[in-house]
Amino acid sequence: MLDHLIKGATVVDGTGAPARVADVGIRGGRIAVIAEPGTVTESAASSEDARGRVLAPGFVDPHTHYDAQLFWDPYATPSLNHGVTTVAGGNCGFTLAPLNPARPEDADYTRRMMSKVEGMSLVALEEGAPWSWSSFGEYLDALEGRVAVNAGFMVGHCALRRYVMGADAVGGQPNPAQLEEMLSLFHDAMDAGAWGLSTTQSSTHSDGDGQPVASRHATPDELLALSRAVAEHEGTQLEAIVAGCLDQFSDDEIDLFVDMSAAAGRPLNWNVLTIDSAVPERVPRQLIPSERARKAGGRIVALTMPILTPMNMSLGTFCALNLIPGWGDVLGLPVPERIARLRDPDVRAEMLRRADSKEAGVFRRLAHFDRYVIGDTYSKENEGLTGRVVRDIAAERGQEAFECLVEICANDELRTVLWPMPSDNDPESWALRQEAWQHEDVMLGGSDAGAHLDRMCGAPYTTRFIGDCLRGRKLVGLEEAVKMLTDDPAQLFGLRDRGRIQEGFHADLVLFDPERIDAGKATLVHDLPGDSPRLDSKAIGINAVWVNGVETIREDQVTGATPGTVLRSGRDTRTVSTK
Numbered sequence: 050m051l052d053h054l055i056k057g058a059t060v061v062d063g064t065g066a067p068a069r070v071a072d073v074g075i076r077g078g079r080i081a082v083i084a085e086p087g088t089v090t091e092s093a094a095s096s097e098d099a100r101g102r103v104l105a106p107g108f109v110d111p112h113t114h115y116d117a118q119l120f121w122d123p124y125a126t127p128s129l130n131h132g133v134t135t136v137a138g139g140n141c142g143f144t145l146a147p148l149n150p151a152r153p154e155d156a157d158y159t160r161r162m163m164s165k166v167e168g169m170s171l172v173a174l175e176e177g178a179p180w181s182w183s184s185f186g187e188y189l190d191a192l193e194g195r196v197a198v199n200a201g202f203m204v205g206h207c208a209l210r211r212y213v214m215g216a217d218a219v220g221g222q223p224n225p226a227q228l229e230e231m232l233s234l235f236h237d238a239m240d241a242g243a244w245g246l247s248t249t250q251s252s253t254h255s256d257g258d259g260q261p262v263a264s265r266h267a268t269p270d271e272l273l274a275l276s277r278a279v280a281e282h283e284g285t286q287l288e289a290i291v292a293g294c295l296d297q298f299s300d301d302e303i304d305l306f307v308d309m310s311a312a313a314g315r316p317l318n319w320n321v322l323t324i325d326s327a328v329p330e331r332v333p334r335q336l337i338p339s340e341r342a343r344k345a346g347g348r349i350v351a352l353t354m355p356i357l358t359p360m361n362m363s364l365g366t367f368c369a370l371n372l373i374p375g376w377g378d379v380l381g382l383p384v385p386e387r388i389a390r391l392r393d394p395d396v397r398a399e400m401l402r403r404a405d406s407k408e409a410g411v412f413r414r415l416a417h418f419d420r421y422v423i424g425d426t427y428s429k430e431n432e433g434l435t436g437r438v439v440r441d442i443a444a445e446r447g448q449e450a451f452e453c454l455v456e457i458c459a460n461d462e463l464r465t466v467l468w469p470m471p472s473d474n475d476p477e478s479w480a481l482r483q484e485a486w487q488h489e490d491v492m493l494g495g496s497d498a499g500a501h502l503d504r505m506c507g508a509p510y511t512t513r514f515i516g517d518c519l520r521g522r523k524l525v526g527l528e529e530a531v532k533m534l535t536d537d538p539a540q541l542f543g544l545r546d547r548g549r550i551q552e553g554f555h556a557d558l559v560l561f562d563p564e565r566i567d568a569g570k571a572t573l574v575h576d577l578p579g580d581s582p583r584l585d586s587k588a589i590g591i592n593a594v595w596v597n598g599v600e601t602i603r604e605d606q607v608t609g610a611t612p613g614t615v616l617r618s619g620r621d622t623r624t625v626s627t628k
Contacts, residue, residue, distance in 0.1 A: 051076050051093035052598060057086050058099035058560065063106040063535040063549040065528050073104060075556045078598035078612070083552055099560055102592055105531045106550050107134025107557030108511045109538040111492065112288075112320050112352055114138060114167050114500035115200065116145050121177035121578050124197045124607045128498045128508040130588040131568060132559035134596045135199040135539075135547060135616070136498070140320075141290050142249035142264040143167060144205030145178070146188035147234060149212045156180045158211065161257025165367065168501035172579030186241030193615045197601045199557065201542070201616035203288055204238045206248035206264035206275070218263035219256065228274060235278050242617025244542070245285035245315065246275050250305075252292045253372045259381075269305055279313040284543050284622030287317035294319050296410030297334045306338045310347025314628050316541055317342075321495035322353035323411050324485055326477035332485055339490035348627040350541060352494040353485065355514040355533075357471045359571055360505040361424060361584070362415070364391065364455070365463030368504050373412045375403040384463055391455045401451060414472045419443065419450035423457060424466030425573075431460050438470075483524040486533065492541060493533045502583035509568030509586040516567035516590075527563070543623040544616070556598035565590030 051074040060071045060083065072089045074082040082089055113136040115125050125136055138144075143163060148155050164171040182188040185204055192200065210218035213231045223231060239245065248264045256262050279285045287309055291302045298306075310317040322335055335351060342349040362368050364380060364387070371377045379390050379400065390396050403409065404416035419440035426434055434442065434457060443453035458465040485491050493514070496507035511534055517523075518530040525533070539548025546554045569587035577583055587605060594602035599612035616622065 051081060051089075051091050052095070054089060054093035054096035055099045055104055055558075055560065056096055058102055058104035059563075060550055061103055061105045061528055061531045062551065063532055065532040068103070068528060073550065073558075075595065075598045078556055080550060080552055080554050080556050083550065101562070102560050103527070103563050104550065104558060104560050105132070106535040106548055107559050107594065107596065108132045108534045109135045109542075109544070109548060110496055110498060110508075110511075111137050111318065111494035111538045111541065112140050112496060113498040114140060114143070114169075115498065116202065117163065117169060117174055117178050118499045119192055119196050119200060120179065121173065123195055123611050123613070124601065125200070125499070126607070127506070127586055127588065128496075129198055129594060129607070130591065130602055130605055131509045131512045132561065132588070132591055132594055133198065133508070133511060134557035134559070134594065135201075135544065137201055137203070137244070137542065138499070139203035139205055139244070140247050140288050141167075141254070142206040142247050142262065144185070144188075144202065144208045144247075146182050146185045147208055147212045147238065148180075148183055149215070150183045152215060155211055158257065159208070162207070162262065165257045166254050166262060168367070168504055170502065170577050170579065170581035170583075173577040173581045177578035184241065185238035185243055189242055189615050189617065195611055196613035196615065197596060197607070197611045198613045199547070199596065199616050200613060201244045201618075201622070203245055203247035203286065204235060204243045206246060206267065207262050209234055210263040210267070214263075218266070219260050220266055222266070222268065223271065228271065232274060232278050235275060236281070239279070239282040239285060239618060242615070242620065244618050244622065245279045245282075245287055247288040248272060248275075249290040250292065251290045251294065253295070254290070269308070272305065272309055273312050276309040276312040279315055283619040283624050285313075285618050285624070286315055286542060287313055289317055289319055291319075294321065295323070295412070297331055298338060303338045303341065306349050307342045307345050307347060310342050310349055310627060311345040314346065314626055316348040316350055316625055316627060318350040318352055318492070318541065320352035322351040322485070322491065324353060324478060324482045325414070325473040326475055326481055327473065329481070332481065336488065336490065342627075346628055348490065350490050350492050352492055353482070354495050354507065354510055355482070355486070355493050356510045356517070357474060358505055358507045358510070359468065362421070362467040362469060362504075363463065363465065364458045365465075369412065369415060373400075373404045373415065374406065374408050376400055387463065388459045392459065394452075397451055397455065415469060417469070417472055418454050420470040420472065421454060422468040422470060424468050426457070427461040427464050431457055431465065479522060479524065486525065492537055494538060502577070503573065504584070506571040506584035506586050509588065512561075512566050512588055512591065513568040515561075519563050519566065541625065543625040545621055545623055556595055558595040560592040560594075562590040562592060
C-alpha cells in the first residue's frame with residue numbers, strides 16, 4: 050500500500066525535462082511510483098487531487114547558518130515554508146563544534162562570535178541550544194531525529210583552531226604538533242559525517258571581541274593541509290570566503306582557491322557573486338578562479354542570489370554599514386557619543402568619502418542615502434516618516450541626504466529602521482544575471498538563512514524566484530528554474546537519491562500553485578528564545594511540503610512532524626571528484 054498518492058500534478062522533475070501530468074505515489078519515505086494519471090492500481094492510505102498544481106523536488110539551499118536555530122526551531126523556518134527540504138550549514142568557517150571539554154569558556158566565546166559575525170541573537174544562542182557536545186559527531190548526534198529538514202554541515206575552521214590552540218587561535222600559528230592535532234580532529238569530524246571544510250579569510254569577519262576570527266590568521270600552508278585531508282574522505286567538499294568575494298578577487302586569492310580545490314580534488318563553493326551593471330567587470334574577474342581551477346584539476350563554484358534580498362539597516366545596531374571601511378570606529382561608539390560624531394559635518398564628509406572609495410568594495414552601494422526608505426520610527430519628531438524616501442524628506446528640509454538621515458535617526462536615539470532601495474534593479478543588471486546563471490560554475494544560493502536574523506531574510510529566494518520566472522521577468526523557464534534550485538545543488542554536494550522526482554529517490558517534494566507562488570513582505574517578529582527579533586516572510590502559494598515522504602508543511606503551517614535526516618558524508622553523499 051502507498052502511504053500517499055498525489056494525483057494529476059504537473060510534475061517538474063528537476064532534470065530540466067518538460068513538465069508532464071502524472072500521479073506520484075510515496076511509500077516508506079521514497080517515491081514509489083510515477084505514472085500516467087489514473088493508472089495507479091495500488092491502494093493508498095491517503096491521496097489528494099493536485100490538478101493545476103506543480104509538484105517539484107524539495108529545494109536545496111546550499112548556504113545557510115541553521116547550525117543553532119535547528120535546536121529551537123526544528124522546521125528551519127521560514128526556509129521549509131518556502132519549499133526548502135535540504136539545507137547546507139556550517140558555512141563561512143563558523144560552527145558550534147567541536148568544543149574543547151577542557152575549556153568550558155570556549156562555548157561562550159563561540160556564542161559571542163556567532164552573535165557578532167552571523168547576526169544571531171546572543172540570548173537565543175544561550176537559551177535555545179543545549180551546548181552539550183564536545184566532538185563534531187556529538188553535535189550531529191544532538192540534532193539527529195529531531196529536525197524536520199535534511200541538514201548537512203561543514204566543519205568550521207575557526208572551531209578547529211580554537212579547540213587546539215585556545216586563545217592563541219586568534220593571532221597565532223600552530224606548531225607542528227598542533228597542526229597534526231587539528232588535522233586529527235578534522236578527520237574525526239569527517240568520519241562522523243561532516244561534509245568537509247569551511248573557512249574564512251574575509252576582512253569583514255570579526256569575533257565577539259572585535260578581533261579577526263581565528264581562521265583569518267591561517268597561512269596558505271595550513272589551508273592546503275586541511276584541503277588535502279578532505280581528499281581522504283568520501284562525499285566531502287570545500288567552502289571558503291575571502292575578502293574578494295564581496296567585490297573582486299586579488300591574484301593571491303585566486304591562487305589560494307585554485308590550490309585548495311586542486312589539493313582536495315573536490316569542489317569549492319564561495320559566496321556571494323554580486324552582479325551589477327554598474328560594475329560590468331566584476332563577473333568576469335570573479336569567474337577567473339573557476340576557469341583556472343578546471344585546468345588545475347579542481348572546480349570552483351560561485352553562488353549567486355536570483356533575487357534582490359531586502360536588508361534593513363540601522364545606525365544603532367551592528368549591520369552592513371559597520372563594515373564600510375572606517376565606519377565601525379564611529380558606529381561602535383556609545384550612542385550619545387555616536388550621535389555627536391555623526392552630527393559633525395567633517396565626520397560625515399570623511400565617512401562618505403570612505404564609503405565611496407574603492408576599498409569599500411561592494412559596500413559602496415550602501416552609500417546612496419538619498420535612496421533609503423524610512424522604516425519603523427520611535428519619536429514624535431519622526432511621526433509620518435515611515436515609508437518615505439530620504440531624498441524627498443531632505444529636499445523639503447533643504448538638507449544633504451546623509452545629514453537628513455542622521456537627524457531622523459538621532460531623533461529616535463538611532464533606533465530608526467532604514468531600508469536601502471537596491472541600486473542594481475535595472476534591466477541591464479537582470480540581463481547580466483540571466484547570462485551568468487548559464488555559466489557551468491555559477492549556482493543559485495547564498496541565502497544566509499539562519500543568520501543576520503533581524504537584518505535580512507534571504508530564505509524566501511526560492512518562491513520569489515519561481516514566481517518571477519512564471520509571472521514576472523521570466524528570465525528562465527519553469528523547468529530550468531526548478532533544476533537550478535534542486536538537482537544542480539544536489540549534484541554539487543553529491544546528495545544520494547535527492548534533488549529529482551524519480552522512482553526510488555527520497556520523497557522530498559513541494560506542491561505549489563503556479564498562479565500564486567511568491568514570498569510575502571519581510572516583517573519583524575519576536576519568536577526567538579528570549580523574545581529576540583528576526584525577519585520572517587510568509588510563503589504564498591505553497592500547498593504542501595514533504596520531507597522523506599512525511600508532510601511537514603500544509604498551506605504555510607508546520608505539521609509538527611520531524612522526519613528530517615542529518616545528512617552525513619559518505620553515507621548520504623557521494624564523492625564529486627574534480628579529477
